[in-house]
Amino acid sequence: MNNFQFFNPTRIVFGEGQIKQIDSLVPESARVLVLYGGESARKHGTIDEVLSALGSRHVEQFGGIEANPGYSTLMRAVEQIRSNKLDYLLAVGGGSVIDGTKFVAAAVNCDGNAWQEILVNGAKNIKSALPFASVLTLPATGSEMNTNSVITRYETKEKLAFSSDLVFPQFSVLDPTKTYTLPPRQLANGVVDAFTHVMEQYITYPVNAKVQDRFAEGLLQTLIEIGPELLAKPSDYSLQANFMWTATLALNGLIGAGVPQDWATHMIGHEITALHGLDHAQTLAIVLPGILQEQRDSKHKKLLQYAERVWQITEGDEASRIDQAIEQTRLFFEQMGVKTRLSDYRITADAIPAMIQQLGDHGLNQLGEHGDVDLEKSRRVLEACV
Amino acid sequence: MNNFQFFNPTRIVFGEGQIKQIDSLVPESARVLVLYGGESARKHGTIDEVLSALGSRHVEQFGGIEANPGYSTLMRAVEQIRSNKLDYLLAVGGGSVIDGTKFVAAAVNCDGNAWQEILVNGAKNIKSALPFASVLTLPATGSEMNTNSVITRYETKEKLAFSSDLVFPQFSVLDPTKTYTLPPRQLANGVVDAFTHVMEQYITYPVNAKVQDRFAEGLLQTLIEIGPELLAKPSDYSLQANFMWTATLALNGLIGAGVPQDWATHMIGHEITALHGLDHAQTLAIVLPGILQEQRDSKHKKLLQYAERVWQITEGDEASRIDQAIEQTRLFFEQMGVKTRLSDYRITADAIPAMIQQLGDHGLNQLGEHGDVDLEKSRRVLEACV
Secondary structure (H helix, E strand, C coil): CCCEEEEEEEEEEECCCHHHHHHHHCCCCCEEEEEECCCHHHHCCHHHHHHHHHCCCEEEEECCCCCCCEHHHHHHHHHHHHHCCCCEEEEEECHHHHHHHHHHHHHCCCCCCHHHHHHHCCHHHCCCCCCEEEEECCCCCCHHHCCEEEEEEHHHCEEEEEECHHHCCCEEEECHHHHCCCCHHHHHHHHHHHHHHHHHHHCCCCCCCHHHHHHHHHHHHHHHHHHHHHHHCCCCHHHHHHHHHHHHHHCCCCCCCCCCCCCHHHHHHHHHHHHHCCCHHHHHHHHHHHHHHHCCCCCHHHHHHHHHHHHCCCCCCHHHHHHHHHHHHHHHHHHCCCCCCHHHHCCCHHHHHHHHHHHHHCCCCCECCCCCECHHHHHHHHHHCC | CCCEEEEEEEEEEECCCHHHHHHHHCCCCCEEEEEECCCHHHHCCHHHHHHHHHCCCEEEEECCCCCCCEHHHHHHHHHHHHHCCCCEEEEEECHHHHHHHHHHHHHCCCCCCHHHHHHHCCHHHCCCCCCEEEEECCCCCCHHHCCEEEEEEHHHCEEEEEECHHHCCCEEEECHHHHCCCCHHHHHHHHHHHHHHHHHHHCCCCCCCHHHHHHHHHHHHHHHHHHHHHHHCCCCHHHHHHHHHHHHHHCCCCCCCCCCCCCHHHHHHHHHHHHHCCCHHHHHHHHHHHHHHHCCCCCHHHHHHHHHHHHCCCCCCHHHHHHHHHHHHHHHHHHCCCCCCHHHHCCCHHHHHHHHHHHHHCCCCCECCCCCECHHHHHHHHHHCC
16 A cells, blocks of 8 residues: 555535535625526525525525536636625535636635636645535536636637645435436436546555455445436435535545555547537547557456456456456446447547647546556547547 | 445554654654553563654653553643744554544643543544554454544543544554453454454445455455464464454444444444443444344344355255354354353343433433334343343
């Protein structure tokens, strides 16, 4: 097991009807900004429920945060907070809204140019942040219990990430009934996203981290068990509850503590989204099987373990068991209704050079747990994904 | 899945050589009291390593905290802190020292009688506590990442527990090399203790909490895999690392979130320790198989799941599979060198009425996840354990 630090002070408030707990968790004197994305949180009554829980506190609202939260939009929220002396943020939404709120929380106290200070110069420049919390309506990214945030600057087509211990949500309300109204595509994307988060932290090389492996396998098995059922019965409380908690645990630092991590699939996938506008999870479903094939030698032992423990594949020689496990992964994504080939999205081999160019431009030529996924390997991965 | 809140802000600092991180985690101006138990922490150099990490800070020491931390002893630490205006506590030891330090942290700011206020009246009376951290030298209780504390008042033979969010360790250093010198009995006890902690939160009735079940099973499987090897090779870094992290995760709130919990084994075991002085883990090894047999009907589904997923028992009818799983549990404890019968400790059936009397005196007549373990059931359990 590698050395690690694990720290996660976010309080999870889990269960139907728990939005009302906000009243006891937000300071009584707080001047609150409720941030949200589109109109679904309002239409389905979640915003009203949140406002009701906030009672007589001074509350303002800020809507319209994009699916890829935009810098300009978020800076308008910063202005509203400064003008009206607000001091507590409450994100109502999925990963986009929560990611955006993390940036807003850090930007309010930032004297200089927030994009430069927080996203370009990096988290060490963040000295303080407004306290904030979240009400999760779309399980997928784990943003409700981590410090990650990805922000887009549409004017310059830049997309940068930051992370800081100062932007842990103080608490996150996970009410599984709030996900009943999600469209099937978002639900399926969430399952694929959470699944891939686990794989990025699990399928590397063994460091004898037995518990981290068992926990990762438990999360994968759970997603495999509930994923297809969830699509069929989106209003099943038990299924949504298991999905919600699994997606949170997939990226809250726990299974990644003390183990190597990959993330090549995410990095290559980001470029496909940037160039062709595919959903994030669609790119993961395309790239992950390709990465596993390309890296099958260096990932050999963990792929065999994955085959046996997650898919119960014990027949055939080692190469065949690995092939079966990768194929099962692809089939699971397809079963979730997420296509796994570039050609399924009308992207042909002609488009690959531009993706490789972008990876190179962004300095992403040493990806993976060994840093050995260079541009040539990324090209082979993408060619195998057509 | 039941509704739950999960909150755990303790920072885990894991790995060989990590005691040096204390320097960056304790405030520079802190006036520190280092608390420990017997002389082993000093003899093996851990205290020196801690003092070295604390550098030029004002540091005092307080040794002699008992295996069952005693109220009178701890109140002497409280006096030292008040007299010398110390403001940060550092526990170096196992569960006893950390439990004791939690009490000290809360008692320092307690105006009235600390026993009465904190342990009798309960945690709601605790309004503040000194900040503290721990360096773990004996994995078992999970105290390094939870808020539980059990304190003994030897004068009156009382043993009471408290828990408060104010007594989370700020951080805990888990250096697996610090456990190399543990005597085999303490190592074996630690494995049995951690195993039973998981069982108390896992073998109840199903609430469709898939991840909690998978995580619990992963911890049990890990203990089964590493336990006997650990006894044979106590200086194996990888084994001790896996044991240490498993024991912490067994009782840090994670696997118990959103599920029913039992704890009858612990409650009955406490009375055996009180009357006959057995090690805590010895009592668990005796009582757990008895409780599982007595409660096999209400625990039926989880016992079958345990049999299949943890012990790979799939042959035979359901009753036989449950019998095999309970027997495997007992054999595992025996394999760890922890005896599983009262008679192994020269306790005969004559001693049972006094234990039942004590349970009754302590109001422990509605134990278990259904509250249906009354004194009659406890008597049957103990009789089956002779």
